[in-house]
Amino acid sequence: MCGLLISLRPTGTLSYAELAVALDYLHHRGPDGTGIQAWRRDASGLLKRARNGSACHLFMGHKRLSIIDLSDAGSQPMGSADEQFSIVLNGEIYNYKELRLRLSKIGYKFTSNTDTEVLLRAWQEWGKNCLQYLVGMYAFCIADFKRNILYAVRDPYGIKPFFMMRESNTLTLSSEIAPLLRVKKTSPKISAQLAFDFIRWGLTEHQESTLIRGIDRLKPGHITEFDLLDGSITRVEKFVKPNLTHQGNQSYTDAVDQFRHIFLESVRLHLRTDVPLGFTLSGGLDSSSIVCAARHLEPDLRIDTFSYIPAKRGLSEETWIDIVNKQVNAHPHKLDFSPSSPSIPLPQLASNQGEPFASTSIWAQAEIFNAAHASGMKVMIDGQGGDEALGGYIQHCSAYMADLVSHLRLSQAASLADRLCGKDAIPLSLLLQLTAQDMLPASLITIVRKIIRRDVVPIWIKQSALNDFHIAPGLPYREVKAKNYFRNRFCDMIERANLPDLLRYQDRNAMAVSIEARVPFLSPPVLGFTGNLPPAFLLNEDRGTKAILKDAMAGIVPDEILSRRDKKGFQAPEEDWIFAFIKILEAYSPGNAIFDLVDREHFLKILSSTGFTHNYHSSIWRVISLASWIDWVTDMSGQIAELTR
Known part of the structure; x- marks a missing residue:
């Protein structure tokens, strides 16, 4: 995990010194090393390596957090021997060993044991097509000086951040917003509409624009191509995610066996590191499955778990946490905190996040990573994404109910509702309300929300501001209706409504203390497999939510965890x-x-x-x-x- 800062100015020159200072605002993302390379146009207009410290037209800066191959051989920017390519990478390619072996058989030689060099060689061999082979989380830039193209790539689910600012004739890319603000020449303008959307709906990641005008997010799962000669965007292309292995006629039993293999393989790859690693543990099914899978795969592995235990009894999951810790013989670390006496003050947390955050649970999460850092951890493995990958939210349940009702499978819908509202303790009224909402046309949803006062503006919002800034108070996007309600909801929760915000909170909290956070549920093989499963394999009247995970983890995760009926989540009082x-x-x-x-x-x-x-x-x-x-x-x-x- 690292920090990146790339800047391109086709006409005029960049200030090397100014950009080097801005790069230092990413030091927390990579305290183990700093690498900078600069290029300047020659008389023919071609970019040639410039002396560091001098004015330049292209700047590539890298802050390194050493995780794999801690030697200087992993320093970046990293270039090809023929000087055609130069790359900076933020993230990890978990299957780099397998790809390295494949490339070695083709004839490639390696000078390091890093995943970055494997990615560089893969790009040399396969170009953009190499992305279909990657299992990892990443944001990277690779300059191709032969074709005069700068490629910016972000992983399929946006686990790693990447921001873009265009100001005047300068393009700047960064892992965080802070360096962009340091080099921004004009005063920052904050979108009043997006500020309202955040206050009213808690949304920040639902579109490419950030709250700051002129600073945007690069799209997850896309390659953005920039012309090195004039800085223009020449192409934005969605790259193909690795295809799935599930077949439509597969039995549930076979799917369980296959998912167990895929999930355990994902955890195995995520355990690859040359530095100490720990685990977040909430006591829920997702984090418990990862911790127990790690013990199943590595009987001698030291397992350090970090858990938030709120003092408020109704929110505590300590009972379940203790069950898992005992099962895997873990070294547990538990903590609570209060906003009146935090180890991370709010101004510091606002700085760490770089964007506003929607609830105080993010503050509690920051304290977890802070404690992990204090205990010497450099990698943390987390259950983030389990709900999205396995249909674990009530919105998934209501969408599946809508599918059943729309196909007149009323008996199955009633049985599922009985299970969800009985053993899984989901309120029936809420389930029915969300099911009806899923089935209504978008135009009627607006009317219903007004009737039940869902779109009412908080009384402490200035009416004059709504008028002056032309703020639309309604939900900033409308769910796209489809005949397959569950599939629509599944994709929406991953791409727009939920996961992007959660990943941002986690990345900033972890990187603020120089920790790499890993999420095994969000590897392309896992999400690819579950994304094509029939909804009944994920939630049904026999096992409730996350059915396939519960059955796949039988014998690995304690029965008490598999049979839990409540779902508290990560909450702060x-x-x-x-x-x-x-x-x-x-x-x-x-x-x-x-x-x-x-x-x-x-x-x-x-x-x-x-x-x-x-x-x-x-x-x-x-x-x-x-x-x-x-x-x-x-x-x-x-x-x-x-x-x-």
């Missing part, structure tokens, strides 16, 4: 922290741009009253998070951040 929230908010200057949107005095008055609902707490926290982030943007850019249309 926000409602108990309301007075801490008041103190945090009162500290913000009335000049903060958030108060162009939020009525400060009215908001503080509401905050001091009682009777909040859980959803209302979430929107309150989002105001605080957004205010803290706006302060950070102002400090980082050295210019006052303002709201704009």
